[in-house]
Amino acid sequence: MAERDSVVLRVEHLVKYFPITRGILFKKQIGTVKAVDDVSFELRRGETLGLVGESGCGKTTTARTILRLEQATSGHAWYGGKDIFTLGRSELRELRREIQVIFQDPYASLNPRMTVGDIIGEGWRVHPGVLPKQRRRARIHELLELVGLNPDHINRYPHQFSGGQRQRIGVARALALEPSVVICDEPVSALDVSVQAQVVNLLEDIQDELGLSYLFIAHDLSVVRHICDRIAVMYLGKIVEQGDEFQVYDDTAHPYTTALLSAVPIPDPAARSLNHRILLEGDVPSPADPPSGCRFRTRCWKAQEVCASAEPELVERGIGHPVACHFPQVEFAPRT
């Protein structure tokens, strides 16, 4: 499985700070929001890496920075041997073919004044080399069928489709340029429950057929467990734990992950008594003023002095399950 293990995207020490400014004519910086603060991970060919966390953890900012929709403060993102953050204009445009994105809001991610066909085909206008003009219409038909939509609707407008259908249009648009990496930013969060599974299945099928790699950003931990091969858990701009489905969900090592998972309700009334829910106190600290040392210590029941003075590194423990904690859980539950 050598091909499968090859790394397709490597993010190294990504940092993104947002300045907080004040003033009308001459803006003065009075603070910094440390949205992403030294994040590193690898995405391998054909796999789905999940980035999970609650609001303000920096997962969406990470995605936007990789896409160069935001300017990284520092760090590297290696793709095809080059650092994405240092690419010039035309090289960046070339890169767009390779890394694409699917957005969360099916109602805001499609231009309401363009037809579905125009939306899907827009990429080819920018990259005419991908597909000769004569073949484009046929390809739009193919893509619509691929995502499960009626090709006859090529001239319809987004408002004539349901939320789930619009999300499919978004998928078709992302695939038009034949990328190898697709960043999925909460692709099913805004959809009805009965429709989410359809889109999840669609994404999985397409990944298998076309050999895509997904960076899957979400806050719904159940969906993430299902679709992701590996998961990175983020808190206040840092990755606190990383591993495969069983490592993160069953052999949870970081206290935040434990609390987070225990908060997710299980759709079975019989499970009520079995779940030992950990209720975290209070709110997430402000990313403009994160706690010293370990950022989670203000809400962590294991916190000790060392947690305030020394920031725990994301340490690989030899089993492919790195954790950033001074007192990680080291239980190994037997697996069926």
Next chain:
Amino acid sequence: MVTAIKMDTIGGRPVDPAAPLLAVEDLAVEFRIDAGVVRAVNGLSYTVERGRTVAILGESGSGKSVGAQAVMGIIDSPPGFVTGGSVRFRGVELLDLPEQERRRVRGNRIAMVFQDALTALNPVFPVGWQIAEMFRVHRGLGRAEAGERAVELMERVRIPLARERAGSYPHEFSGGMRQRVMIAMALSLDPDILIADEPTTALDVTVQAQIMSLLAALQQETGMGLVLITHDLGVVAEVADEVVVMYAGREVEKGPSLGVYHRPAHPYTIGLMDSLPRRDQHTERLTAIAGSPPDLLDIPSGCAFRPRCPHARNICARIEPPLFEPEDGRVAACHFWEEVQRGRA
């Protein structure tokens, strides 16, 4: 601590101490708009007893929110009209009460909490002031005393540093804290029933857990009934004693949560459950329900779920399924519920 019964009469009608807190029967609501008539609710019934939680489960367009608004009497009319059914609070019919009497029930006996606290709270007044207003207006308390009660309430809903924060504005709070403020306002007049419309949908999951735990504790303290409207099967499983599953304005399955979750009898319920991934199990492939929820202007004939149902047959298009009883205390609106239930077992 259990709240005592407050009034003996509502709008001149005597309260029945033996009746359930809330009894909704065959509720029907329609919206008359340019494009046609939308049957937003078309047959919804449930009862709420003291200290019990009833969950109304449904997706967008299922009519779950509209049903709650009809109970509260806050539907914009026109274009909305309650066209049938009855809503009884402690045995007293509410739907034909004059608006003035209705207003005395609203907030006072039946309170409501909404999804987005940011838009439900007034941004230009401090939160303490808004909570205190409930006491000033409805209980005639003076400003100082109302302010004290407001701070007490804020502490009761576990807002840290309540006294200091009573002077802060809604936008200065986080989403979870704002939701607590809304709950405080709802509880201020000691209502018998609290209707919570998607109270945690906009919140992070850890905050959701806090809020749901708070609601459970408050319910324990006061013995109030809770109607929880949501689309989240996990939340329902956690807190509901009874669940009503709605689809296209109708109840399609109803019963105690354990029974409904373990032995569902309607294809929609089964479809929902099978399509959910779980955080405590590995799922290989999700079984999706085909299609999407119907346009309420054009509900399919017969059974509204028919176009998406793997069990659908001719009769499903012709005859709307009545409510069958798979077990005691349960209903399912499906012609073939036995087969459906057996197939799932």
Next chain:
Amino acid sequence: MSDLEHIAERRLGGDPGSDLAELEPAAGREGSLYADAWRQLRRRPIFVISGLLILLLITMALFPSLFTRVDPRSCDLADSLLRPSREHWFGTDVQGCDYYARTIYGARVSISIGILVTVSSTLIAVVFGSIAGFYGGATDTIIARITDIWFAIPTILGGIVILRSIFSERGLLQVSLVLIVLGWPTMLRLVRSSVMSAKEMDYVDAARALGVGDFRIIRRHILPNAIAPVIVYATITVGVIISAEAALSFLGVGLQLPAISWGLMISVAQNRILTAPHLLLFPGLFLSVTVFSFILMGDALRDALDPRLR
């Protein structure tokens, strides 16, 4: 068969995850949002009435001979200040000119200035407002501050000062120029804020992620979705400009005789309100109706182009 075709084959073969079973979108909603808006507009009486009025006025401006065969400049002093009669429908003015003809010809000036000024202001506003709104940063600060300062100049007063001091001749072009110069700030701010909110939409990010260049993003994604409030405002502006010109001419700093303008006619009529009220009545009536129609039209458009059209 290509890869994609193979996959499509399988999906068509009854995968329950496929959407093909339920593809009828919302009933009877064909076409673009503009087509929808048109269909909605057609049915509204306000739109129809104001639309017809505006069409009538434009025709009057372009082809005054359709409405009167009398030359507004052939005046016979002997017929001075006649009341409305069968021969002179609107009576005559001080110099004996047929008032009806003059009123009709007055439309030309008003409509021309109204449209010329509005179109020019809008163009300036759209170009610079889009740049300011889209690029933000220093560019925006400079443009926005200049606009703010310009904004502070009061329209009529500024118009009077400029027209008096700078221009020796005051014809259509000069008055139009002054009104353009004073009118663009409001429009620019509108465009700028509209562009700033359109810029935040996900579909703009999606276009960037596809590699679409700035110019195309503005042209294809931002402007079509930001232009609705501008169209509404521009329509109303036509009416406002028409009455501004009338005011300037009334004050004696706008068009000069022998130009025919409703404002000038009203100015002359001032002194004779009691003796010859028809001198004030007819141009005043036409002016009011014209301004009113444009404002009504703007109202109707605002409802139809409302972003709540999804």
